[in-house]
Amino acid sequence: MSGYVLKNSLAEQRIFLSRIIAAFVLIVVLSVGLLVRLVYLQVVGHTHYATLAKENSIKIAPLAPTRGIIYDRNGKILADNIPSYTLELVPEQVPNMDETLRNLKNLLDIPEEKIEQFREHLPRNKRFATIPLLLRLSEAQVAAFSVVRPYFPGVDIHAGLVRYYPYGELVSHVVGYVGRINEQELKTLPEANYQGSYHVGKSGIESAYEVDLHGTTGYVENETNAQSRPINIVNEFDPVPGINLHLTLDIDLQKTAYDALEGYNGAAVAIAIKTGEVLVFASRPGFDPNPFVYGIGSKAYKDLQESEDQPLFNRVLRGQYPPGSTMKPFVALAGLENEAISFQHRVFCPGAYQLPNSPHKFRDWKKGGHGSVSMENAIIESCDVYFYSLAQTLGIDRLHDFLQKFGFGEETGIDLKGEKPGLLPSREWKRKTQNQEWYPGETVITGIGQGFTQVTPMQLARATATLANRGRVVQPFLVNRALSPGLVAPATFPREPLIPLKDANVTNIINAMVNVIHSARGTAKALGLGLPYKMAAKTGTAQVFTVKQKEKYNEDQIKFKLRDHALFIAFAPADNPRLAVAVIAENGGHGGSVAGPIAKKIINQYLGIK
Amino acid sequence: MQLETNTEEFVVHSWLGDFLRKLHIDIPLFLGLLLISGLSFAILYSASTQNMDVLYKHLVRSGLALVFMIVLAHINPYQFKRYSLFLYGIGVVLLLAVLVMGEFGKGAQRWLDLGLFRFQPSEMLKISTPMMIAWYLSEHVLPPRGKPLGITVLLITAPTLLIAKQPDLGTALLVASSGAAVLFFAGLSWRIIGSLLAFLGASAPILWQFLRDYQRNRIYTLLNPEADPMGKGYHIIQSKIAIGSGGISGKGWLGSSQSKLDFLPESSTDFIFAVFAEEFGLFGCLGLLVLYLLIISRCIYISLQAQDTYTRLLAGGLSFTFFVYVFVNIGMVIGILPVVGVPLPLISYGGTSMVTLLAGFGILMSIHTHRKLLPT
Missing domain, CATH: 1.20.1050 (Glutathione S-transferase Yfyf (Class Pi); Chain A, domain 2)
Structure with missing residues (x-):
């Protein structure tokens, strides 16, 4: 065919030229199309894309602040930060979560429980957030993981500081503990300041002063690549460490008190009378707070919760006990201040007390009675009948109003959370809560600290300190704000500073309390033997009124549980009171013989007497 | 005949001009290529985050490709x-x-x-x-x-x-x-x-059947890149962010954050235009397009000057293909064409495409410098 080709070169050229022109037009049109699109992206969409670009490149990484250290009054560390390795996961970067967790579990011998905990945490966190899987890795675990780290994308070991409580159970109820931030807290905590923090104060000082202990989270603005790896630091704001707290607590005194309580569940509180500093805040049994920092296992937690001794129960602040005879000095003072009776007023005690027109006998603890007793002897010997009679004379209203001034029936306002108010009964209270009128018999037993009345050990210690301070109200507190400057957490609740009391009345009561120890008839005269200083005190024995129906039958146990609570309040030296103490030993029996020696040990050590 | 009027507008009457003509090099085209190659070094320097190794390799490849071009031109x-x-x-x-x-x-x-x-x-x-x-x-x-x-x-x-x-x-x-x-x-x-x-x-739906999954994905992605921002749409979204954030005047040379931060994949190769657009903005893009069009215009001029059907058709075809390169690459980077592996001609990092392109220009130069002088 090509042999016959007759090529018209001129026509070909003309066609070619027209096609070139067409192609060039097409090229120009398409180029303009590109340009239009570029205008759309770079002019119209510029602001939008510029914003996206900025978000793209700058990632903010939090720098967790160092938590404030908690010291006792002598600078001994109660809550420390120790270096710890944490195994962390970024879910977004983990290709296969199940497989990764399984492999890590085998590799590092992680308990199933931790894996479950982590899984529970997983959906609550953002995909790109770092979530701890295992805290406090051992050196061996760190080494084991380091070798295989390249095979675990999104998993890393973070070296950081973690809370440690060197004194363990000794201060568990006062210092409290930190724990992993839970879902509830995640909602209420200021989110920005807790980026990078795993822990939050859960109880005690750790919780009450959380805002100060935590510090301010710093952050670093990283320019990152698409894999979120930081490649350049744009800006860095250092975290502000939490404030170190200096407590008023004396750990040595605390240990003495705690050890002295051995064998009993109970509480001991010691307050410096002149200042309100709490030197002893012992609730026994305590618990080791350290496992809580790392996430206590559910079995261990269940054991703690279900223990009959209730180690998690803060008895100092939340234990509400009938004050028993420890109430008597205050009732006596109420009688004197209200001028209902005089200090010399005598009552005949036949061993029981009867209201007019009532057959009910209110028994004295001493069968046969005390005979004719003065107010002083009534306190020294703890005569019940005298105080039945006094309470009846005063009436519940005057009794309630006076006792209230000493802080009974309301929180002490100490710088801790979760305090119970106790109960100081009144007509109004009974009408409100039980919709019943007040019965005269209830006034009678209120006179000896029984019936509805309930106090916390902290309240009792505070009232004792206030009495020793001759009516100048003592406000207990735990954090020495002068040594811990810059605190934001509110100080203690402000109180009426002064209870107007007649000096002579106070002196009489204090003298009677001194004779509880230092006279031959005193209920705690055993404590006074060889005591080189004068101690003022009052014993108390509170009836345990109910035995729960559910309790298993165990003869020894029931017998023990039915025993009275032993109470003891004291302050010393009597002529210049410095320390006020309240001790409660649950089921301790008689206050003078069980709780008294505990208080004496505390005071002796405080005063430097061996 | 008007097409044959020999209007060598860039005739340089100097020893250099004579030398280049003896090398069978078309001076305007050569200047355009040099200009765009120089630009390519500047962009690559930035896109590779100042990796001198990359520049060195690019230099060697460009040199080899240039030699190949001159050989073909002869x-x-x-x-x-x-x-x-x-x-x-x-x-x-x-x-x-x-x-x-x-x-x-x-x-x-x-x-x-x-x-x-x-x-x-x-x-x-x-x-x-x-x-x-x-x-x-x-x-x-x-x-x-x-x-x-x-x-x-x-x-x-x-x-x-x-x-x-x-x-x-x-x-x-x-x-x-x-x-x-x-x-x-x-x-x-x-x-x-x-x-x-x-x-x-009409046969597009049938052709669709023959496409592989990933090829189909690219087309889906083009239609709606935001549907899968971390997966299939990632390239396009990131390159649009880079280009859009450049704005009218750009962030300046070495000022692109997106490519440096590794957000933009293949920033030195197929997506280098995004780096350029981010750093030099709309004005820069306009300038680059004009530069490409000038080169293409010269190529078209060469094809119009060609003296027989074969060279004419070949020159025209090569010229237009060069534009297709430019259009497909920029179109894909700015998100109006599916992502296909086409580099930005003369600028992207990568040896083979450079050799092929300069081979094309060598052929064009050969066509232009081997013309027989026709009587006017």
Whole structure:
């Protein structure tokens, strides 16, 4: 065919030229199309894309602040930060979560429980957030993981500081503990300041002063690549460490008190009378707070919760006990201040007390009675009948109003959370809560600290300190704000500073309390033997009124549980009171013989007497 | 005759001009290429985050490609015509070889390992296909119709399908368009062009069936990149962010944050235009487009000056293919075309495309500098 080709070169050229022109037009049109699109992206969409670009490149990484250290009054560390390795996961970067967790579990011998905990945490966190899987890795675990780290994308070991409580159970109820931030807290905590923090104060000082202990989270603005790896630091704001707290607590005194309580569940509180500093805040049994920092296992937690001794129960602040005879000095003072009776007023005690027109006998603890007793002897010997009679004379209203001034029936306002108010009964209270009128018999037993009345050990210690301070109200507190400057957490609740009391009345009561120890008839005269200083005190024995129906039958146990609570309040030296103490030993029996020696040990050590 | 009027507007009457002419180098085209190559070093320096190693390799490749261009420029176009069929035949055979070896190897293969270097036959076809078509059509009456047209279509389709099967959609597209451009310049009737386009449109759903999953994904992605921002749409979203954030005047040379922060993948190769757009803004993009158009204009001018059908068709085809390169790459980076692996001509990092492109320009220079002087 090509042999016959007759090529018209001129026509070909003309066609070619027209096609070139067409192609060039097409090229120009398409180029303009590109340009239009570029205008759309770079002019119209510029602001939008510029914003996206900025978000793209700058990632903010939090720098967790160092938590404030908690010291006792002598600078001994109660809550420390120790270096710890944490195994962390970024879910977004983990290709296969199940497989990764399984492999890590085998590799590092992680308990199933931790894996479950982590899984529970997983959906609550953002995909790109770092979530701890295992805290406090051992050196061996760190080494084991380091070798295989390249095979675990999104998993890393973070070296950081973690809370440690060197004194363990000794201060568990006062210092409290930190724990992993839970879902509830995640909602209420200021989110920005807790980026990078795993822990939050859960109880005690750790919780009450959380805002100060935590510090301010710093952050670093990283320019990152698409894999979120930081490649350049744009800006860095250092975290502000939490404030170190200096407590008023004396750990040595605390240990003495705690050890002295051995064998009993109970509480001991010691307050410096002149200042309100709490030197002893012992609730026994305590618990080791350290496992809580790392996430206590559910079995261990269940054991703690279900223990009959209730180690998690803060008895100092939340234990509400009938004050028993420890109430008597205050009732006596109420009688004197209200001028209902005089200090010399005598009552005949036949061993029981009867209201007019009532057959009910209110028994004295001493069968046969005390005979004719003065107010002083009534306190020294703890005569019940005298105080039945006094309470009846005063009436519940005057009794309630006076006792209230000493802080009974309301929180002490100490710088801790979760305090119970106790109960100081009144007509109004009974009408409100039980919709019943007040019965005269209830006034009678209120006179000896029984019936509805309930106090916390902290309240009792505070009232004792206030009495020793001759009516100048003592406000207990735990954090020495002068040594811990810059605190934001509110100080203690402000109180009426002064209870107007007649000096002579106070002196009489204090003298009677001194004779509880230092006279031959005193209920705690055993404590006074060889005591080189004068101690003022009052014993108390509170009836345990109910035995729960559910309790298993165990003869020894029931017998023990039915025993009275032993109470003891004291302050010393009597002529210049410095320390006020309240001790409660649950089921301790008689206050003078069980709780008294505990208080004496505390005071002796405080005063430097061996 | 007006086309033949020898208006060498860039004639340089100096020893350098004489020297370059003796080297068979077309000075305007050469200047344009030098300008854009210089630009390429500047952009690559930034895109590679000042990696001198990358620049050094780019320099070596550019140098080798330049030498290859000058060698080709010395060859008489007659020789190209003579060897058109041979080069095309070799190319197709090699494509088959790659395909067969790919069957025994694992997965996709585009290159032959020749020990010293890897050779991509598909790159060779970018040049030899338009040569083949230009040769074949120049031997027949134009405009093409009937049997020659059918054979031409077959000659274009065969390598295209073989390359598409590798699978390398981008190169297949370029090979097809280089052949089609020659056919178009040969005067393929508008009616046929129209019905061909209509046919392609109608058969699109059938072609869709032949696409691989990832190829389909690219088209889905083009339509809605935001549907899968961390997956399939990632490239396009990131490059749009880079370009858009550049704005009118750009962030300045070395000022692109997106590519430096590794947000933009393949920032030195296929997506280098995004880096350029981020740093130099709309004005820079406009300038680059104008520079490309100037080069293309010179190429078109060369094709208009060509003295026989073969060189005319080949020059036209190569010129237009060069524009297709530019358009497909920029179109994909700015998100109006699917993501196919086409580099930005003369700027992207990568050896093979550079050699192929400069080979094309070498042929154009050869065509232009081997003209017989015609009596005016």
